[in-house]
Amino acid sequence: MSDKSKGFIQLLQQLTVCDSVSDKEFADRFGEISSLGDDHVICVIEDDRSGKIIATGSVFIEKKFIRNCGKVGHIEDIVVDADARGMQLGKKIISFLTDHARSVGCYKVILDCSNENRAFYEKCGFKQKEIQMVKYFT
Amino acid sequence: MSDKSKGFIQLLQQLTVCDSVSDKEFADRFGEISSLGDDHVICVIEDDRSGKIIATGSVFIEKKFIRNCGKVGHIEDIVVDADARGMQLGKKIISFLTDHARSVGCYKVILDCSNENRAFYEKCGFKQKEIQMVKYFT
Numbered sequence: 091m092s093d094k095s096k097g098f099i100q101l102l103q104q105l106t107v108c109d110s111v112s113d114k115e116f117a118d119r120f121g122e123i124s125s126l127g128d129d130h131v132i133c134v135i136e137d138d139r140s141g142k143i144i145a146t147g148s149v150f151i152e153k154k155f156i157r158n159c160g161k162v163g164h165i166e167d168i169v170v171d172a173d174a175r176g177m178q179l180g181k182k183i184i185s186f187l188t189d190h191a192r193s194v195g196c197y198k199v200i201l202d203c204s205n206e207n208r209a210f211y212e213k214c215g216f217k218q219k220e221i222q223m224v225k226y227f228t
Numbered sequence: 229m230s231d232k233s234k235g236f237i238q239l240l241q242q243l244t245v246c247d248s249v250s251d252k253e254f255a256d257r258f259g260e261i262s263s264l265g266d267d268h269v270i271c272v273i274e275d276d277r278s279g280k281i282i283a284t285g286s287v288f289i290e291k292k293f294i295r296n297c298g299k300v301g302h303i304e305d306i307v308v309d310a311d312a313r314g315m316q317l318g319k320k321i322i323s324f325l326t327d328h329a330r331s332v333g334c335y336k337v338i339l340d341c342s343n344e345n346r347a348f349y350e351k352c353g354f355k356q357k358e359i360q361m362v363k364y365f366t
Contacts, residue, residue: 099293108294119297152288155237156246156305159257167294188363197366202358216361220340223354225326228335
């Protein structure tokens with residue numbers, strides 16, 4: 091919960107549109123995600139010196155009927171601070187989230203990325219399988 | 229809960245690997261998904277004459293911090309029975325799941341598909357955005 095004051099939202103702004111989030115909105119969303127326990131985990135790396143969060147990523151666990159009532163880990167919102175690149179922090183985040191998904195019994199983890207980031211995920215042991223289709227409401 | 233006896237699992241087998249699921253496994257997984265309420269919805273179309281389920285799909289709602297604590301609908305496991313194609317059932321399922329995601333406040337819906345099915349989803353109003361990367365554990 092203290093992550094908001096450590097630059098968590100500012101870090102996410104390096105990834106995509108994320109205006110300022112009020113303390114109440116943050117606390118409410120934090121509570122909703124926490125209530126899912128191991129089924130939705132957010133991982134952060136904090137810089138000891140600055141006290142700022144410099145990398146983050148999340149995984150949530152989808153429970154299916156296919157694959158004999160299997161589970162799939164969806165990795166989302168991976169971002170490493172622009173000033174902290176080249177230290178393998180992205181790999182550490184991916185590795186933590188992947189290990190978590192495996193430990194709770196997933197048969198695979200998936201993520202969507204740009205063509206540009208494909209090589210990075212290949213280094214993390216991922217392969218391209220399908221294409222992502224999107225429909226925006228706003 | 230009665231869907232298991234209506235060919236639900238057999239229908240999913242047309243999509244991917246799904247061995248027989250015991251009544252207990254089915255009930256347990258059904259309970260887990262139901263407990264998420266509007267955040268994980270499975271839609272089925274039943275054939276009145278045969279009493280069999282001939283189309284299904286699901287959407288689950290991911291709660292994020294990005295996009296001002298936005299929500300994303302993930303559409304999964306769309307399948308129409310091989311004998312029931314050409315009746316726009318796939319479109320009906322996608323439309324129901326998309327409307328649900330919008331109604332609970334998602335800013336977008338996403339799904340992963342093969343290149344082969346891309347044209348179908350384009351007809352449903354989707355556009356390709358990213359690529360899906362996967363890592364299998366088993």
